[in-house]
Amino acid sequence: MRMAELSRESGVPVATIKYYLREGLLPPGERTSPNQARYDAAHVRRLKLIRALLDIGGLSIAAVRDVIAGLGQETSTHDVLGIAQHGLPLPTVEVSEEARAWAMERLEALADKRDWVIAPGTPIVEALVGVLCTYRDLGHPELAERLDDYAEAADLVAGTDLDTVAALGQREAIVEAAVIGTVLGDALHAALRRLAHAKASRDRFGATAVKLQ
Amino acid sequence: MRMAELSRESGVPVATIKYYLREGLLPPGERTSPNQARYDAAHVRRLKLIRALLDIGGLSIAAVRDVIAGLGQETSTHDVLGIAQHGLPLPTVEVSEEARAWAMERLEALADKRDWVIAPGTPIVEALVGVLCTYRDLGHPELAERLDDYAEAADLVAGTDLDTVAALGQREAIVEAAVIGTVLGDALHAALRRLAHAKASRDRFGATAVKLQ
DNA sequence: CCTTATAGATAGTGATACTACCTATAGCGG
């Protein structure tokens, strides 16, 4: 197919597709002459993935490029999740040494109990340290004391995730599903948690409004 | 305290504090003369909250303003979570009627089983519909078939969340903790899920690299 | 042949989150 059809199939404007080509998010089409190229279903699929990562995942163009770069890499199965996570941004903040030590103590207790590996300095651990320290700095250290319940839920979800993607069998499909499941999964879990909050609130306080304080 | 000290205590530049004042994120200080004002610990605290919502929560200035507007509202306890969620952005995408029906069918089955309330048209439901339809559109409908496990984890987390904030007793503290727990919690759970993925991957594939395909 | 489509290059746009500067006034030590 040519550019106009690619645009129609994917729902992405021609000018935007050209932009993604320039930025290296979308591989160039097969050249048929110096100023003509042909695209195929893989391009449509890639465009839909790009839009999903941008619109739902909230990734930047640069992060999408990093994530996509991992899709074609040769690696072991064990690293598949690492590739899926490579390039995914996790927010971090600066914290004092004292606060960091406080947070790491909690994370290490968690790791011991659940057989997780806490590697200091990695983006994931930095993100966790940042959130825990911010809870404390905002005067809500009690929010950091529920880590173990949260970890239990994370283990439950992660087990499901791994079973789901592992069932695909082929490495390429696994990596892609892992990327999609990780990025879109963040949005899915956030929304599910809000629904579950509503039910938990009804369970505790009932459907009838009760004034506090 | 005056502006310079507020800046020092909060770690936010003076020019930025003035910007937040203009944007209505930070309430004005107590006036002592036409061009002088005094600030207090509540301003420091508010600034730290603003930075947390911006830096870790990834909210926009407009979303922070909406969230903060809810902090002072008078409401019933049952609505506290609703306030905490008010103004929080959830990503949505456009979907076909057919895809929407497919997604809603799954969500309603979930709601029946777990006693959740699915109100069509609300931002949360729109977000869930968007993610589920995107999974399918990307050729990974299997990711949408694990909703029930994810919901189980969400119920677990939500129960913990409600117990934690309800223990605070006072409405104002509950609302603030709910906001912080919801917004920063998204980042926390995302990071925990990545750690749990690593363990689940080790459990299934072992520490030794095994080539696939 | 002639209209439309295309690749590639360059420049422009609108939103966002600051950041810098300006003016008139206030605080404050000497």
Add this chain to the structure above:
DNA sequence: CCGCTATAGGTAGTATCACTATCTATAAGG
């Protein structure tokens, strides 16, 4: 009371990001 720094409030400038528009030369297709 002087003079220096600090401040409120206003306006304007900046950097980044994700497009979007325009231009030129060439190609496709009836």
